[in-house]
Amino acid sequence: MFAYAVKRLIQMLVVLWAVSVIVFMMMSFTGDPVFMVVPIDATDAEIAQARRILGLDRSLPEQYVLFLKNLLQGEFGRSYVFRQPALDLILERLPATLEIVLVALLIATVVAIPLGVFAGANPQNPLSRLIMSGSLVGISLPGFWVGMMLIFIFAVELRLFPSSGRGETVEFLGIRTSLLTANGWHHIVLPAVTLSFGTLAIILRITRAGMMEVMRQDYIKFARAKGVSRRGVLYGHGLRNGLIPVVTIFGLQLGDLIAFATITETIFAWPGMGKLLIDSIYRADRPVIVVYLMLVALIFVVVNFIVDILYTMIDPRITVK
Amino acid sequence: MASRVLSSQLVFNWRRNPPAILGTLVVLLCAVIVIAGPLLVSQNPYDLRQLSLLDSYKPPVWLDGGDPRYLLGTDGQGRDVMASIVYGTRISAMIGVTAMLMACAIGTTLGLLAGYFGGRLDALIMRVADVQLSFPSMLIALFLMSAFGTGIDKVLIALTAVGWVVYARTVRGSTLGEVQKEYVQAAHVAGLSHAKIILRHVLPNVLTPLIVIATVQVGTFILIEASLSFLGVGVPITRPSLGLLIKNGFDVLFAGLWWNSVFPGLMIMAMVFGINLMGDFLRDELNPRLK
Numbered sequence: 001m002f003a004y005a006v007k008r009l010i011q012m013l014v015v016l017w018a019v020s021v022i023v024f025m026m027m028s029f030t031g032d033p034v035f036m037v038v039p040i041d042a043t044d045a046e047i048a049q050a051r052r053i054l055g056l057d058r059s060l061p062e063q064y065v066l067f068l069k070n071l072l073q074g075e076f077g078r079s080y081v082f083r084q085p086a087l088d089l090i091l092e093r094l095p096a097t098l099e100i101v102l103v104a105l106l107i108a109t110v111v112a113i114p115l116g117v118f119a120g121a122n123p124q125n126p127l128s129r130l131i132m133s134g135s136l137v138g139i140s141l142p143g144f145w146v147g148m149m150l151i152f153i154f155a156v157e158l159r160l161f162p163s164s165g166r167g168e169t170v171e172f173l174g175i176r177t178s179l180l181t182a183n184g185w186h187h188i189v190l191p192a193v194t195l196s197f198g199t200l201a202i203i204l205r206i207t208r209a210g211m212m213e214v215m216r217q218d219y220i221k222f223a224r225a226k227g228v229s230r231r232g233v234l235y236g237h238g239l240r241n242g243l244i245p246v247v248t249i250f251g252l253q254l255g256d257l258i259a260f261a262t263i264t265e266t267i268f269a270w271p272g273m274g275k276l277l278i279d280s281i282y283r284a285d286r287p288v289i290v291v292y293l294m295l296v297a298l299i300f301v302v303v304n305f306i307v308d309i310l311y312t313m314i315d316p317r318i319t320v321k
Numbered sequence: 322m323a324s325r326v327l328s329s330q331l332v333f334n335w336r337r338n339p340p341a342i343l344g345t346l347v348v349l350l351c352a353v354i355v356i357a358g359p360l361l362v363s364q365n366p367y368d369l370r371q372l373s374l375l376d377s378y379k380p381p382v383w384l385d386g387g388d389p390r391y392l393l394g395t396d397g398q399g400r401d402v403m404a405s406i407v408y409g410t411r412i413s414a415m416i417g418v419t420a421m422l423m424a425c426a427i428g429t430t431l432g433l434l435a436g437y438f439g440g441r442l443d444a445l446i447m448r449v450a451d452v453q454l455s456f457p458s459m460l461i462a463l464f465l466m467s468a469f470g471t472g473i474d475k476v477l478i479a480l481t482a483v484g485w486v487v488y489a490r491t492v493r494g495s496t497l498g499e500v501q502k503e504y505v506q507a508a509h510v511a512g513l514s515h516a517k518i519i520l521r522h523v524l525p526n527v528l529t530p531l532i533v534i535a536t537v538q539v540g541t542f543i544l545i546e547a548s549l550s551f552l553g554v555g556v557p558i559t560r561p562s563l564g565l566l567i568k569n570g571f572d573v574l575f576a577g578l579w580w581n582s583v584f585p586g587l588m589i590m591a592m593v594f595g596i597n598l599m600g601d602f603l604r605d606e607l608n609p610r611l612k
Contacts (some may be wrong), residue, residue, distance in 0.1 A: 144567070
C-alpha cells in the first residue's frame with residue numbers, strides 16, 4: 001500500500017510536469033505578450049526593455065527553465081490587466097468556485113443515488129424507465145441553456161431567485177463564503193442546480209449500472225435465500241458493492257464540474273475563478289490563464305490520487321500491483 | 322454470413338425497441354435538415370438582402386404580433402429563427418460528425434500501432450492518453466480554443482485533440498487480444514507484411530466497439546462545440562452554430578425575448594437526445610456482456 005502510494009505520488013509529479021510543458025508551449029505560440037504590457041505608443045527601446053524584463057528575449061528552453069523555476073517558487077507573475085499577482089487573483093476567487101462545485105456535487109449525489117438504486121433494483125418498473133429517459137435528457141441538454149432557462153423562469157418571470165451574483169458573504173476561518181448567509185444560499189440555488197444537471201445524470205446512470213450488475217451476483221441470491229429483508233439486501237449487500245464504480249467517477253466528475261463551472265459562472269455572473277478564466281482569455285491575460293490551468297491540474301491530480309487510494313480501501317478485492 | 326445474421330438480429334431487436342426507433346427517426350430528421358437545409362426554409366438568414374429590420378423581434382406565430390412568414394419568430398436583424406436554426410444545425414452537426422471521423426481515424430491508427438507493435442511507442446501513446454484522460458474534455462477544448470482563437474477549423478482540431486484518446490485506448494486493448502490469436506499468427510507465418518495484417522486482419526476485428534463510442538461522441542462534440550461557441554471561443558459569428566445562436570439569444574433573454582434562445586436549445590437537445598437513444602440501443606446490442 002505504501003509503495004503504491006509513493007508510486008502514484010511520483011506519477012502525479014510527472015503529470016504536473018507534463019502539464020507545465022504543454023501550458024508553456026501553448027502560451028509561447030499564442031501571440032506576443034509584450035504588447036499587453038507596453039503602452040500603445042511605446043518606442044522600440046521600451047518594447048525591447050519590456051521584453052527583457054519579461055524574459056522574452058531568451059531562447060525557448062531558457063524561458064521554460066525560468067518558467068518552471070518561477071512555478072516552483074510560487075511566482076506566477078502579475079496579471080497584465082489587474083497589475084496584481086495572478087496567484088492572489090485566482091485564490092481570491094477559488095472559494096466561490098468551490099462553493100458552487102460542492103453544492104452542485106451534493107445536489108447531484110443526493111438526488112442521483114436513490115433514483116439510481118431504485119432504477120437498478122427494479123429495472124422493469126415504469127418509474128425506472130421514466131427515470132432513465134429523464135437522465136438521458138439530462139445528458140443531452142447543453143448546461144448553459146438549462147441555466148438560461150432557469151434564469152428566464154425563476155428570475156425573470158417568477159422573480160423567485162436572483163439571476164446573478166453571489167450575494168452576501170461572511171468570513172469563516174479566513175475564507176469568504178456565501179454558504180453561511182441566507183442571502184448567499186438564495187443566490188447559489190440556480191447556478192448550483194444548473195451545474196449539477198450533467199453530473200446528476202451521469203452518477204444516476206452509473207449507480208443504476210452498478211446496482212444491476214451487483215443484483216445478479218450469487219451473494220445477493222444467497223442473501224435473499226437466507227431470508228434477509230428486501231431492504232436489507234438492497235442497502236446492506238447491494239448498495240455497498242454497487243457504489244464502488246460511483247466512487248471512481250467522483251474524481252472525474254469533480255473535474256468536469258470545475259470545467260463546466262466556467263460556463264455556469266459566466267451565465268450567472270458568479271465571481272469565481274472560472275469567470276476570471278473566461279475574462280482572461282478574452283483579454284489575453286496570460287499569467288492568470290497559466291495559474292488557473294496549473295492550479296486546476298493540481299486539483300485534478302490530487303483528487304484522482306485520493307480516489308485511487310479510497311478505491312483500494314473500499315474494495316478489498318482489488319489488490320495493489 | 323456472420324455479419325448478415327448479426328444485422329438481421331440487430332434490425333429485429335430495433336423494431337421492438339421504441340426508444341431506438343425514436344432516436345433513429347430524430348437522427349434521420351436531422352440528416353434531412355443538414356442535407357436539404359436551405360431548400361426547407363424561404364430565407365437565407367446570412368444574406369443581408371433578404372433581411373428587413375422592420376421584421377425584427379417578431380414573436381412566434383401563435384403569439385400576439387406574430388407574423389405567419391416567421392413560424393418561430395425573428396431576431397434583432399429580422400432573421401427568421403427557424404431559418405437560423407436550420408443553418409445552425411447544419412454547422413453544429415457537420416462539426417460533430419467531421420470531428421468524430423477525424424478523432425476516430427487518428428485514435429484508431431494510434432491504437433492499432435500501440436497494440437500491435439507494443440514497446441516504447443505503446444508506452445508513449447498510452448502515457449499521453451493517461452495524462453489527457455485525467456482532465457475533462459471540456460477544459461482541454463476550452464484551453465486549446467483560448468490559444469487558437471475562433472474558427473471552424475480550430476474547433477475541429479480542438480475536438481479531435483480531445484476525442485482521439487477513447488479510440489486509441491479501446492483499439493489498443495482489443496488489438497492486444499487479437500494479436501495473440503491464431504489467425505494473426507497464421508498470417509505472420511504466411512509471410513504477410515505488418516501493414517497488411519493490421520489493415521486486413523486486425524482492423525476489422527476491433528471496429529465493433531467503436532460504433533457505440535463514435536455515435537455517442539457526435540452528441541458530446543455537438544454539446545462541447547455549443548459550449549465553446551456560447552463562451553465566444555468557438556465558431557465565428559459569420560457562421561453561427563446552434564450554440565452561438567443561443568448566446569445571441571441570451572443577450573435579449575432578460576428583455577423577455579425568449580424565442581431567440583429557447584428554440585435553438587430545443588434543437589440541440591432533440592439532436593443529442595436522438596443520438597444518445599441510438600447509442601444506448603447500440604451499446605445494449607453490441608455488448609454481449611450485458612445480454
